[in-house]
């Protein structure tokens with residue numbers, strides 16, 4: 438009897454790949470799997486496959502031959518060279534029209550290159566952002582595929598079935614041309630960095646100014662999560678703060694070293710934003726703060742040289758509301774910056790991204806899912822990509838600016854670093870300032886470099902000799 442071919446193949450059986458393979462199989466598709474290290478495949482099949490139609494392969498040629506035509510293969514391997522290596526291994530066995538889907542966190546410029554190369558060779562390619570971690574991969578992630586529409590149509594049914602569902606549909610859409618999917622996932626992660634850092638700064642104030650026990654902080658975040666701050670990141674924060682270390686009985690968070698790692702997507706977002714000329718200070722500073730966190734020895738030494746001024750502040754309902762409103766404000770600005778960046782990239786790179794759809798597929802499954810997204814969706818457009826222009830938003834922000842000022846004031850008085858909360862404030866204040874001091878910068882540039890300047894009272898480009906007699 439000829440064995441039934443698999444509907445789809447998946448390469449890369451680490452946390453994401455294993456869970457995604459199980460998710461696809463549980464939706465009724467037969468899945469072939471392959472992993473570079475055979476032992477991982479064996480362990481996966483032995484420990485996690487329980488009746489799902491998952492066929493392990495230990496040879497790449499057999500793996501490809503087990504798939505129905507045109508072949509559809511998802512890669513869930515480490516970003517960077519492993520993706521190129523895996524594609525090179527596959528190509529000799531593929532036929533024109535076969536489809537490779539890179540579901541990892543690949544840099545969008547790598548995806549751009551791979552898309553061009555594979556398209557020229559007659560293959561189909563999708564660069565697909567996947568968000569939701571291991572739980573999302575198994576129970577329903579947010580999927581951000583980009584590439585050609587033809588490629589998307591080959592796997593649309595499967596992707597819609599495995600994606601998270603909300604009242605606005607499955608959290609998957611064709612995001613746009615070529616590397617659009619990975620660009621959008623990269624910015625998703627940038628927003629993720631900014632929100633995580635904002636939450637961490639609020640926690641820092643609660644811990645070192647309000648002197649709150651961790652359990653109490655957890656209760657506060659839990660209560661916030663039942664209102665306008667409802668989001669996956671606030672939800673995991675209250676759960677993290679409740680957790681105790683089994684060895685010491687201390688709050689788990691207190692035994693974790695304050696050194697944050699990063700795999701690069703936040704940094705890439707900032708780099709892309711700087712290249713495209715879109716301000717993303719909250720994301721940039723969240724990356725910087727992770728970098729600073731790495732200098733643990735230096736921080737420990739310097740902290741002894743500069744004794745910080747801290748005076749405990751009594752917890753009050755008013756100040757807790759200030760903290761909550763500040764977090765809302767900072768979360769809003771993270772989305773504002775990220776969406777503006779996506780909008781600009783879409784124009785610059787002809788991605789054709791539908792911003793409203795991007796927000797829709799971020800409503801469920803992904804790490805930045807948040808109730809706030811419903812509000813953002815009411816106002817997002819290419820003309821209002823930073824989201825600051827509608828009446829509702831203006832009043833939401835105006836109502837909270839006083840709280841944010843108070844939180845910044847308390848942080849400054851207590852010498853607590855709040856780079857992302859203050860960057861949200863400064864981003865907003867700069868964008869809403871008609872007359873910035875950039876006129877002085879232009880004058881300075883013209884003084885030292887004859888870079889010219891424009892005038893407020895007439896058209897044209899001007900240069901003056903600032904120190905007549907001394908220069909020239």
Ligand SMILES: NC(=O)C1=CN([C@@H]2O[C@H](COP(=O)(O)OP(=O)(O)OC[C@H]3O[C@@H](n4cnc5c(N)ncnc54)[C@H](OP(=O)(O)O)[C@@H]3O)[C@@H](O)[C@H]2O)C=CC1
Nearest residue numbers: 449450451452453473474513514515516519541542567570
């Ligand atoms: N973890 C998460 O929460 C999320 C991860 N992602 C992205 O999804 C992808 C997979 O992530 P994750 O599951 O965490 O796994 P990892 O990023 O840790 O990657 C491990 C997988 O890559 C394979 N691999 C590594 N180097 C090579 C190579 N040179 N050639 C072939 N295969 C190689 C490993 O095979 P082997 O077993 O042989 O070492 C293993 O299957 C990554 O791009 C990640 O950034 C996206 C969203 C969330």
Ligand SMILES: O=C(CO)[C@H](O)[C@H](O)COP(=O)(O)O
Nearest residue numbers: 542568569699700701702804
């Ligand atoms: O893509 C993800 C979540 O959306 C991954 O978990 C990613 O690793 C998070 O980034 P970093 O490791 O840099 O914190």
